[in-house]
Amino acid sequence: MGEIKENTQEPEQKQENKTKIDKILEKKLSRRDFLKYGLIGLGGLATSIYGYKHISGRSPSSLPKIFPNSAPESLWRWSKKALYYKKIQKNILCQLCPHECTLEPEDRGICRTRVNKDGKLYTIAYGNPCSVHIDPIEKKPLFHFLPESQIFSIATAGCNLRCLNCQNWTISQFQPEETTNYDLPPEKVVLAAQKYNCQSIAYTYSEPIIFYEYMFDTSKIAKAQGIVNVMVTAGYINEKPFRDLCKVIDAANIDLKGFDEKVYNRLNGATLKPVLDTLKIAKEEGIWFEITNLVVPTWSDDPGMIREMSRWLYKNNMQDYPIHFSRFHPQYKMTHLPPTPTQRLKQAREIAMDEGIKFVYIGNVPGTDAENTYCPKCGKIVIGRKGYKITENNLNNGSCKSCGEKIPGVWKL
Ligand SMILES: [Zn+2]
Numbered sequence: 001m002g003e004i005k006e007n008t009q010e011p012e013q014k015q016e017n018k019t020k021i022d023k024i025l026e027k028k029l030s031r032r033d034f035l036k037y038g039l040i041g042l043g044g045l046a047t048s049i050y051g052y053k054h055i056s057g058r059s060p061s062s063l064p065k066i067f068p069n070s071a072p073e074s075l076w077r078w079s080k081k082a083l084y085y086k087k088i089q090k091n092i093l094c095q096l097c098p099h100e101c102t103l104e105p106e107d108r109g110i111c112r113t114r115v116n117k118d119g120k121l122y123t124i125a126y127g128n129p130c131s132v133h134i135d136p137i138e139k140k141p142l143f144h145f146l147p148e149s150q151i152f153s154i155a156t157a158g159c160n161l162r163c164l165n166c167q168n169w170t171i172s173q174f175q176p177e178e179t180t181n182y183d184l185p186p187e188k189v190v191l192a193a194q195k196y197n198c199q200s201i202a203y204t205y206s207e208p209i210i211f212y213e214y215m216f217d218t219s220k221i222a223k224a225q226g227i228v229n230v231m232v233t234a235g236y237i238n239e240k241p242f243r244d245l246c247k248v249i250d251a252a253n254i255d256l257k258g259f260d261e262k263v264y265n266r267l268n269g270a271t272l273k274p275v276l277d278t279l280k281i282a283k284e285e286g287i288w289f290e291i292t293n294l295v296v297p298t299w300s301d302d303p304g305m306i307r308e309m310s311r312w313l314y315k316n317n318m319q320d321y322p323i324h325f326s327r328f329h330p331q332y333k334m335t336h337l338p339p340t341p342t343q344r345l346k347q348a349r350e351i352a353m354d355e356g357i358k359f360v361y362i363g364n365v366p367g368t369d370a371e372n373t374y375c376p377k378c379g380k381i382v383i384g385r386k387g388y389k390i391t392e393n394n395l396n397n398g399s400c401k402s403c404g405e406k407i408p409g410v411w412k413l
Contacts, residue, residue, distance in 0.1 A: 064162045064269045066101045067108040071115035072177060078128035080213050082114055082121040084241050090119040097160050097209055097237050098274040111210035112158040112175045125156035125211040127186065130171050130179035134196055136388040140232050141324050141363055143373060144409025145251045145288055146200060147383060148390045151230060152193035154184070155205035156214065161234050162269030163257070165296055165334040172206040186218035193227055199413060200250075204232035212241060219248035228413065235278035236270050242278060246285035251410065254279060256291050256323075258300040259309035267299050280316060288410050290322040292363070295340045295348055297328065306348045310355035319356050320408040325349055327364035346370070359408075377405035 086093040092103045094114055101109040103116035113125040137151045157179040159172035166172055171179060184192065193201050201222050203215040208231050219229040228250040235254040237245075256275060257268050264272045282289045293309070295301045313319065325348040327340045345362045349370055352360045362370035366387060373383040380402045384392035394401040398411045 062269075063099065063265065063271070064110045064160075066103060066110055067112065068104070069106045070108045071106045071117060072124060075117060075122055076124065077183075078126050078176065078181070079122045079124050080126040082123045083213060083216075084238070085121040087119060090116075092116045092119070092121045094121060095238055096212055096241050098271065099160060099236075100238075108175075109160075111160040111207075113156065113210045123211065123213050125158055125176050126214045126217075127184055127188075128156055128176055128181040129154040129184055129189075130157050130176070130181050131155040131205045132182055132184065132192075134198060135202070137200065137202075137230075138385065138388040138390075140202060140204065140230065140253045141292065141326075141361070142230065142251060142253055142288075142290055143322055143324075143361060143383070143385070144290065144359070144407070144411075145230070146228075146410060146413070147393070149200060150196070150198050151200045151202045152189070152196060152198040153202040153204050154189060154218075155203070155208070156181070156211045157206065158210040159207040160210055160236055160270075161207060164267055164332060165294070165328060165337075166332045167329075168205050169332045186214065186221050189218045190222045190225055190227060193222065194225070198227070200228045200230055202230045202232055204230075207236075208233055209237045209241075212245070216245060216248060219245075223248050226413075233278075234268070234270070235275045237274070237278060239277065239281060242281055243285060246282065246287050249287055251288040251290075252282060253290050253292055253324075254282065256293050256309065258293075259305045259312065260300075260302075263300055263305075267296065276312070279313075279318065283316070283318060283321075290324060291318075292324045292326055293348070294326045294328055295345055296334070297337050297340055297344070301340065301344050301348070303347060303351055306351050307355060310352040310357055313352075314356045319358050322359035322361060323352055323357055324361045324363045325352070327362070329364070342368070373407065375400040375403060375405050375407065378403040382407055 084095040086095060090105050094101045094109055099110050103109060105116050105119060108115045113123055115122055115124060133153050134150050135153050137146055137149050155171060157171050157174045157176045189201060208215045222229055229248060231249050231252045233252060233254055258264055261272050264270050325345050327345060329339050330337050342365055345365060349360045349362055358376045359373060362368050371385040372381050375382050378400060381392060382394050382400050383390060395411060399406050
């Protein structure tokens with residue numbers, strides 16, 4: 001399977017801001033603050049000097065906006081009538097995700113994939129993935145779900161978040177019309193997964209919520225064929241569509257990008273509460289999930305915030321669900337930040353374990369022993385890992401071979 005072509009769009013920051021910012025920052029702000037603001041721009045900076053705690057290039061309440069009058073001229077073969085919306089005369093209130101876009105005819109939602117055509121809501125991301133790969137399941141990351149298996153992975157263009165540090169912005173911040181796409185309707189995805197001996201399919205890379213109908217229909221067909229479905233998501237979805245989806249999805253990796261509304265708003269273009277609700281619903285619906293927390297220096301690396309987050313997880317009985325603290329690498333609009341220091345990640349891991357979370361991993365750091373699964377009872381290595389490779393497996397029917405402790409997860413189909 002091929003890659004999508006490279007995108008050459010320039011990042012939004014402008015170099016000329018740097019000197020002005022440098023001068024003010026040298027006087028007013030610490031090095032840590034300097035890193036945080038980087039080249040973001042004077043708008044955000046002006047606010048910072050007047051004492052706001054969390055600052056960015058975004059104004060304090062800036063959630064993303066819809067794309068007015070930018071629906072494609074006509075629908076294409078990869079369009080389908082969308083689910084979850086309310087009609088208000090010719091306007092649409094989309095109820096798929098918490099943004100709840102109101103769309104007049106010819107408008108396009110924040111996700112870039114849902115459009116109002118003649119007073120009806122359509123998705124234009126149905127059967128047209130721009131990324132198709134076969135990955136080790138450990139890459140999602142899922143460490144307690146069918147280890148060492150290969151997972152057939154797809155994504156279309158679009159996203160309902162606007163993370164300044166997006167790793168996949170060349171697909172997430174584009175419209176399906178702008179990417180090079182495969183023609184893979186749901187039944188063909190399932191056939192391809194079978195052909196490549198994958199026992200699971202991942203809806204991943206960008207944000208699968210924005211191709212909900214495609215993911216749902218594919219999952220339904222896959223499930224009937226004995227193939228399991230995995231969603232890798234930021235979890236920014238409304239309750240009803242998510243509960244419906246849980247009937248056909250088996251596992252998820254859900255991002256918890258921070259534990260602070262302001263960080264979610266300004267770093268990710270979203271809000272925190274719906275993500276916490278998604279975690280609670282995933283647990284109630286009985287799907288297996290693991291949490292990823294990308295530790296972004298100066299944004300989401302505050303030890304106090306990580307402790308609060310861990311406490312919330314424990315309080316909500318999620319201590320058996322793994323959390324992956326993942327290393328940030330400078331990209332997209334965050335190229336001025338350094339990669340997360342390994343020490344910060346280790347500290348995050350210690351805090352979470354100290355708060356009672358049983359399986360805490362560090363991701364994107366080669367050569368750490370924090371990729372292994374340790375038995376919470378006897379402390380021995382249950383599954384040893386090096387990158388995406390399994391180096392040892394001491395599980396016996398889902399339990400620790402040494403002491404018999406049951407290790408939570410889905411180890412076999
Ligand atoms: Zn043990």
